[in-house]
Amino acid sequence: MSVHDFWTPFALEPFLNALIVGLSIASIWLVAALGLTIIYGTMGVINMAHGEFIMLGAYSTYVLQSYLGFPFLLCLPAAFFIVAGFGWVIEKVLIRHLYQRPLDTLLATWGVSLVLIQGVRLVFGGEPQYVGVPTWLDSAMQIGFINLAWLRVFIIVVSGLMVLLTWWILFRTVTGVRIRAVMQNKEMAASFGINANQVYSITFAYGAGVAGVAGALFGAFKSLFPDMGSGYIVEAFLVVVVGGGQLIGSVFSAGLMGEMGSVFSYFTNDTFARFVLFTLIVVFLRFRPQGLISEAMTRR
Amino acid sequence: MMLELQDVTSFYGKTPILQNVDLSVPEGSCFCVLGKNGVGKTTLMRTIMGLTTRITGKLSIAGQDATSQPTYERAIAGVGYIPQGRGILGKFTVRENIQLGTFASNDAAHGVPPLCLELFPYLAENLDKRAGHLSGGQQQQLAIARALATDPKVLLLDEPTEGIQPNIVKEIELTLRRLNKEIGLTLILTEQHIKVARELSDYFAVLENGRVVETGPIAALTDELVERHLTI
Numbered sequence: 001m002s003v004h005d006f007w008t009p010f011a012l013e014p015f016l017n018a019l020i021v022g023l024s025i026a027s028i029w030l031v032a033a034l035g036l037t038i039i040y041g042t043m044g045v046i047n048m049a050h051g052e053f054i055m056l057g058a059y060s061t062y063v064l065q066s067y068l069g070f071p072f073l074l075c076l077p078a079a080f081f082i083v084a085g086f087g088w089v090i091e092k093v094l095i096r097h098l099y100q101r102p103l104d105t106l107l108a109t110w111g112v113s114l115v116l117i118q119g120v121r122l123v124f125g126g127e128p129q130y131v132g133v134p135t136w137l138d139s140a141m142q143i144g145f146i147n148l149a150w151l152r153v154f155i156i157v158v159s160g161l162m163v164l165l166t167w168w169i170l171f172r173t174v175t176g177v178r179i180r181a182v183m184q185n186k187e188m189a190a191s192f193g194i195n196a197n198q199v200y201s202i203t204f205a206y207g208a209g210v211a212g213v214a215g216a217l218f219g220a221f222k223s224l225f226p227d228m229g230s231g232y233i234v235e236a237f238l239v240v241v242v243g244g245g246q247l248i249g250s251v252f253s254a255g256l257m258g259e260m261g262s263v264f265s266y267f268t269n270d271t272f273a274r275f276v277l278f279t280l281i282v283v284f285l286r287f288r289p290q291g292l293i294s295e296a297m298t299r300r
Numbered sequence: 301m302m303l304e305l306q307d308v309t310s311f312y313g314k315t316p317i318l319q320n321v322d323l324s325v326p327e328g329s330c331f332c333v334l335g336k337n338g339v340g341k342t343t344l345m346r347t348i349m350g351l352t353t354r355i356t357g358k359l360s361i362a363g364q365d366a367t368s369q370p371t372y373e374r375a376i377a378g379v380g381y382i383p384q385g386r387g388i389l390g391k392f393t394v395r396e397n398i399q400l401g402t403f404a405s406n407d408a409a410h411g412v413p414p415l416c417l418e419l420f421p422y423l424a425e426n427l428d429k430r431a432g433h434l435s436g437g438q439q440q441q442l443a444i445a446r447a448l449a450t451d452p453k454v455l456l457l458d459e460p461t462e463g464i465q466p467n468i469v470k471e472i473e474l475t476l477r478r479l480n481k482e483i484g485l486t487l488i489l490t491e492q493h494i495k496v497a498r499e500l501s502d503y504f505a506v507l508e509n510g511r512v513v514e515t516g517p518i519a520a521l522t523d524e525l526v527e528r529h530l531t532i
Contacts, residue, residue: 191371192372193372
């Protein structure tokens with residue numbers, strides 16, 4: 001293999017296309033990481049079952065569509081409520097009792113993830129399942145030299161809307177004031193009439209619901225396997241850790257990581273791009289372990 | 301009685317910090333808890349607020365049994381808390397900090413109560429300033445405003461004059477007197493300054509090693525008692 005085979009020279013139009021693909025990758029990582037950002041950023045819970053919440057969202061969509069005939073667009077909010085309800089139960093019966101013990105939470109949620117994978121495998125079998133999409137999402141957008149599947153455009157739009165909705169809830173509603181108060185100081189929040197347990201329930205359920213929506217989107221994008229969640233959990237955690245656990249941080253880190261990955265793979269190839277990207281992340285975290293947007297910065 | 305503790309023992313983990321405390325605070329009075337550092341004054345406040353691990357005995361707020369009530373329900377029941385160190389949420393604006401208080405009141409609109417603005421003109425002019433940027437005295441005013449926003453029956457003030465410039469101490473004292481005498485709020489405060497305690501209070505209790513060793517009307521707080529229990 002010569003250097004020329006390995007290195008693709010720069011050309012404007014394909015390069016711009018790579019940037020747009022990067023945006024699409026970023027939006028996928030962002031929507032996968034959004035629920036995790038909420039749960040980790042506000043509650044400090046490391047939820048190892050996050051990938052399986054995504055998987056549940058995908059299978060909910062599959063069941064609603066194949067057995068009950070739901071249209072795809074209706075499956076998105078439905079997946080939100082189904083997985084949010086599931087998350088609410090998990091918080092009540094398990095996570096609630098482990099708030100003071102982060103390591104135990106990590107192990108317990110990992111256990112939940114194993115149970116979910118095997119449970120879904122028992123019910124639906126190990127073979128892949130598919131979610132159908134409306135025909136208007138099934139073609140590609142063609143504007144000049146830009147070529148992007150409509151489904152990818154749809155994911156960009158939905159992830160943008162989810163971020164806006166989450167921002168609005170956190171910073172523009174009374175519920176958001178309650179959540180942020182508990183985040184800053186649980187004792188003080190309780191001393192002023194806030195039921196912190198209820199806030200945790202709602203927050204966890206919301207984060208789970210967002211993962212459900214991500215699952216519904218990914219189900220349309222790729223085939224469904226019981227262990228499909230493990231394919232998203234690594235990137236989701238990287239986005240959250242590099243971002244610093246804040247909503248705005250996750251937006252930036254997903255954007256940066258998606259674009260960098262796409263640009264690297266344009267010049268070289270996918271495997272090498274991932275290698276470079278992950279190495280850069282390790283180096284970045286060595287020098288800035290608090291992530292892009294840290295607590296101290298938002299305190300300003 | 302606005303607040304009553306009967307044989308209350310309060311624990312952090314398995315360690316009892318307060319032991320066999322009996323206190324009665326009449327409605328509309330100002331009750332001062334005295335004692336040297338580390339005798340359990342702050343723990344007494346936290347016990348009333350339900351922030352210790354557990355308690356034995358009986359605690360009632362405004363005639364209602366509150367022994368096993370969670371913290372947030374006590375706040376709703378009418379206890380306004382001004383903690384030691386003030387407990388201001390630094391990332392919130394002044395307005396959001398006051399708004400936090402309204403979660404324990406009946407105000408569904410969660411607005412800033414007019415009384416807070418009237419008592420503290422500086423806060424009224426800086427509602428959108430980040431609370432972390434306020435000075436110590438301003439934060440203390442904010443802590444009082446936040447507690448008032450809960451529409452309380454009784455205010456718990458843990459060292460309200462600690463670490464504050466002397467001229468602001470006088471101001472806070474006047475505010476507290478007004479809340480107690482004009483508005484009729486019951487006050488429970490811990491205080492290091494005997495002078496402030498004597499000027500404000502109707503009743504006192506002295507703590508030593510987590511137990512109440514002296515209690516009575518403020519007139520009974522003789523120099524001899526101060527000498528024996530409070531002089532270092």
